[in-house]
Amino acid sequence: MQDNKITARNVQVYYGDNQAIKDVNVDIADKTVTAFIGPSGCGKSTFLRCLNRMNDTIDICRVEGDIRIDGEDIYDPKVDPVQLRAKVGMVFQKPNPFPKSIYDNVAYGPKIHGLARNKAELDEIVEKSLRKAALWNEAKDRLAAPGTGLSGGQQQRLCIARAIATSPEVLLMDEPCSALDPIATAQVEELIDELRQSFSVVIVTHSMQQAARVSQKTAFFHLGNLVEYDETDKIFTNPEDPRTESYISGRIG
C-alpha cells in the first residue's frame, strides 16, 4: 500500500453550536482516488473543505483536531492557507467560473503562482488543462468568450481545468459530475483515473456507480460521523456496518 498523503485525526467541525463533523479519523493515500459518499447534509462537503481550509472563510465555522498533509499540520499557525490551497486544488459543488474569458479562467491560477515564464508556456498549460478536462474540443475556438456563457456541464469542466492548471498535489472534487451528461461524466472519470497517476484525488459523489467505478477507497458518512472507510470493493460488496449497507442498497438517504 502507498504512503498516506493526508491523515486526519479526531476532526470535529462546528457551525456555531451545530456540530457538522463528529470525531472523524481518516487516512487518504497518495496516488489514489478516495470517494466520500453519504446522504445529503451528512457533512461530506464540510469535511472536504477542511482539507484545504476553505472553511476558514466561514466565520461561524470552527475546526478542531489534527489534519496533516505529508506529515505537516495544515492548521498550524505558521501555515499560510494560500500556499496550502495552491497545493490542494478544489472543484466546487456548484460550477463557479470567473466572469472572464475561458482562457483567463484557466490561466489565472498559473499566472498568480508564476507557473509560466511566458505566453507560450501559459498557452500550453491552458491547452493541456482544457484537454484533460475534456473541454478542449468545445472551447478551442472560443477561448476569448466568457466562461459564464458555457452550459452548466461545460462550466463544471472549465472549473476542473482551472483546478488542474495549477498542478496541485491533491485534488478535492465536490460532486464534479452532478451537472454533466453521461458522455462528459465518462470523460471526467477518465480524467480522474489519469490524475491518479500523479496526485491523490478525493471525490464526493452521490452516484454509487461512480464511486464504484473511479475510486479505490470509499468513506461512508452519516450524520457527521464517518461510519465506514475501506477498500471500495469491500464497501460495495461486503460492508460491515448495517447503515452502509442500507445506504448503498438505497434504503436510507
Added chain:
Amino acid sequence: MTTSLLTTDARTKKRNAAEKRFKAYGLGAICIAMVSLVFLLGSVLSSGLGAFQQTYIALDVQLPEARLDKSGTRDLEVMSKVTTIGYAPILRDALVAQVAALGLTTDLSDKDVGKMISKEAAATVRNRVLANPELVGTTVRFDLLASGRIDGYFKGRVTAESAALDQNTSPEALVLAQELKDAGVIETKFNWNFFVLPDASDQRPEAAGLGVAILGSLYMMAVVLCLALPIGVASSIYLEEFAPRNRWTDLIEVNISNLAAVPSIVFGILGLAIFINFMELNQSSPLVGGLVLTLMTLPTIIISTRAALKSVPPSIRDAALGVGASKMQSVFHHVLPLAAPGILTGTIIGLAQALGETAPLLLIGMVAFVREYPAAYTSESGLFGEAATALPVQVYNWTQRSDPAFFERAFAAVITLLVFLLIMNAVAIYLRRKFERRW
C-alpha cells in the same frame, strides 16, 4: 365532468381582475409622476430660459481723447484715473446721437435715454480701452448690455404698466427700445456671458453670471472625488471583506448608516467648527466646502460600495481562494471589477447629491458675494483656498434679491444645475454599460 378550458372559472376571473387593478394602480402612479415632472420642468424652463438670452445695444462710440486721456500720453496709470463715471456720459451721448441719426423722436431726457444702457456697460468699455489704449480717439463699435428693464421688456417681464410705476424706466423708454429694435440697433442674442461672468451687484442683474459658481462647484467636486472615492471604497472593502465580524464593526456599520441620514446642515456646523474655527482654513473656500461635502458623501459611497461588494456571489470568492489566490488577490482581481458598476453609480449619485447641496455651504460662508474668479492655487490661500460660491448657493442668493431679473437668472441657474446632473447621470450610465459589457 371536467371544466372546459375555453371558459374562465370564477377564481381565475377574480385573479385576473386583481391583476388588472394592480396594473392600473401602477400606471396611475407613473402618470402622476410624469405629470408632476412635466409640470416641474415646464415651470423651471418657462421661468428660466429667458436668462439664456440677453439684450444688447450695438453702438458706434466715439472715444474722445479729451475726456479719456487728457495728457495724450496713453499712459495707463493716468488713463485709469478716469472711472466708469467718466465713461457713462460718453455712452449716453452715443445712444442719444444714434436715436437722432435714426430720426426717432422721444420725450425722454438724455439722462433717461442713458438709463437704457446697463451700468455694467461703462465698465466693459473702460476695460476694453485700458486693454488697448490705441482705441482712444477713434470710433469703436460696441455691443453694450441693455439695462435689466429693457431686457425684461423684450422677454415680457416688464410691461408699459409696470414701467409706469418704475423709477428706473418709463413707458416712453420701452417705446423707444421697441423702435430701436425695429431699427436693428437693439438685439437679443444668446447669452454666453451667463456662464462666464461672475455675480453682479443688485443694480445690474443683466451682468450677473454663473462663472464663479460653476468654477466653485467644479473645485468642490474635484475635492470630493479625490477624497471621498478612495477613502469610501477603501473603507468599504476593508469592512466588507477583511474586518472581523464583532461588536466594533457592528457599531461602525450602524454609525455609517446613521451618518447617511444626518441632515446636511449638521455637516455644515461640523465643518464650521472643525475646518474654519479649529483648522483656520479660509471661509467661503471651495476647499472647506469640498471637505464638508466629502464628509456628507462618504456614507453614501460606503453604503453603495458595500452593497455592490455584497452582491458579488460568494462562489466567485471561493473560486479565487480555491485556486490559491490570496484574500487581496481575490478582492482586487475578481470582486472589485464585478462591483465596479455599482461603486461608480453610488459615487456619482453621491457626487450629484453633493453638487446640489446648499445648506452646509451657507454655514461655511459660501453665500458671500464673489466678483473675482478664485484661483485654483495661490501661495497664501493654498489649494482651492480662495473664496468662491457654488451653483445651488448662487440660486439661493439670487432668489433673495429684489429685482425680478435675478429671479429669472436663479431659474436659469437651476436649469444649468439640472443639466450638470443629467450629464453626470449619463456618465454613470455610460460607465456602467462599459464595465458590464466585459462579462
